[in-house]
Amino acid sequence: MAVTILLNGEPREVPEGTSLRGLIELLELRHEQVAIEVNRRIVRREQRGDTRLAPGDEVELVTLVGGG
Secondary structure, rough: OOOEEEOEEEEEEEEEEOOOOHHHHHHHOOOHHEEEEOOOEEEEEEHHHOOOOOOOOOOEEOOOOOOO
Protein backbone atom coordinates (compact mmCIF):
# COMPACT_ATOMS: atom_id res chain seq x y z
CA MET A 1 0.00 0.00 0.00
CA ALA A 2 1.22 3.53 -0.75
CA VAL A 3 0.69 6.96 0.78
CA THR A 4 0.89 10.30 -0.98
CA ILE A 5 3.18 13.01 0.35
CA LEU A 6 4.23 16.35 -1.09
CA LEU A 7 7.92 16.24 -1.94
CA ASN A 8 9.30 19.68 -2.76
CA GLY A 9 5.77 20.77 -3.69
CA GLU A 10 5.00 17.79 -5.95
CA PRO A 11 2.76 14.82 -5.05
CA ARG A 12 4.69 11.58 -4.70
CA GLU A 13 3.62 8.12 -3.63
CA VAL A 14 5.83 6.19 -1.23
CA PRO A 15 5.28 2.81 0.40
CA GLU A 16 3.29 2.97 3.63
CA GLY A 17 5.61 3.10 6.64
CA THR A 18 8.50 4.69 4.75
CA SER A 19 10.94 6.52 7.00
CA LEU A 20 12.91 9.57 5.94
CA ARG A 21 15.97 7.32 5.76
CA GLY A 22 14.02 5.05 3.39
CA LEU A 23 12.92 8.03 1.29
CA ILE A 24 16.52 9.13 0.84
CA GLU A 25 17.42 5.61 -0.26
CA LEU A 26 14.44 5.47 -2.66
CA LEU A 27 15.69 8.68 -4.24
CA GLU A 28 19.21 7.22 -4.42
CA LEU A 29 20.73 10.14 -2.51
CA ARG A 30 23.56 10.18 0.03
CA HIS A 31 22.44 10.75 3.61
CA GLU A 32 25.26 13.14 4.43
CA GLN A 33 24.39 15.41 1.49
CA VAL A 34 20.71 15.93 2.32
CA ALA A 35 18.81 18.34 4.56
CA ILE A 36 15.15 17.51 5.26
CA GLU A 37 12.19 19.43 6.61
CA VAL A 38 8.85 17.74 7.30
CA ASN A 39 5.80 19.93 7.85
CA ARG A 40 8.08 22.95 8.29
CA ARG A 41 10.27 21.31 10.95
CA ILE A 42 13.88 20.35 10.31
CA VAL A 43 14.58 16.69 11.02
CA ARG A 44 18.03 15.90 12.38
CA ARG A 45 20.04 13.17 10.66
CA GLU A 46 19.88 10.84 13.67
CA GLN A 47 16.04 11.05 13.69
CA ARG A 48 15.55 10.08 10.04
CA GLY A 49 15.25 6.35 10.67
CA ASP A 50 12.55 6.89 13.31
CA THR A 51 10.55 9.52 11.39
CA ARG A 52 7.81 7.79 9.36
CA LEU A 53 5.98 9.56 6.57
CA ALA A 54 2.20 9.95 6.82
CA PRO A 55 -0.34 10.80 4.12
CA GLY A 56 -0.22 14.51 3.30
CA ASP A 57 3.16 15.19 4.91
CA GLU A 58 4.96 18.11 3.28
CA VAL A 59 8.59 17.21 2.77
CA GLU A 60 11.22 19.67 1.61
CA LEU A 61 14.45 17.97 0.65
CA VAL A 62 17.59 19.88 -0.27
CA THR A 63 20.78 18.28 -1.54
CA LEU A 64 24.14 19.86 -0.85
CA VAL A 65 26.49 20.09 -3.79
CA GLY A 66 30.16 20.87 -3.44
CA GLY A 67 32.41 22.19 -6.09
CA GLY A 68 34.47 25.08 -7.03
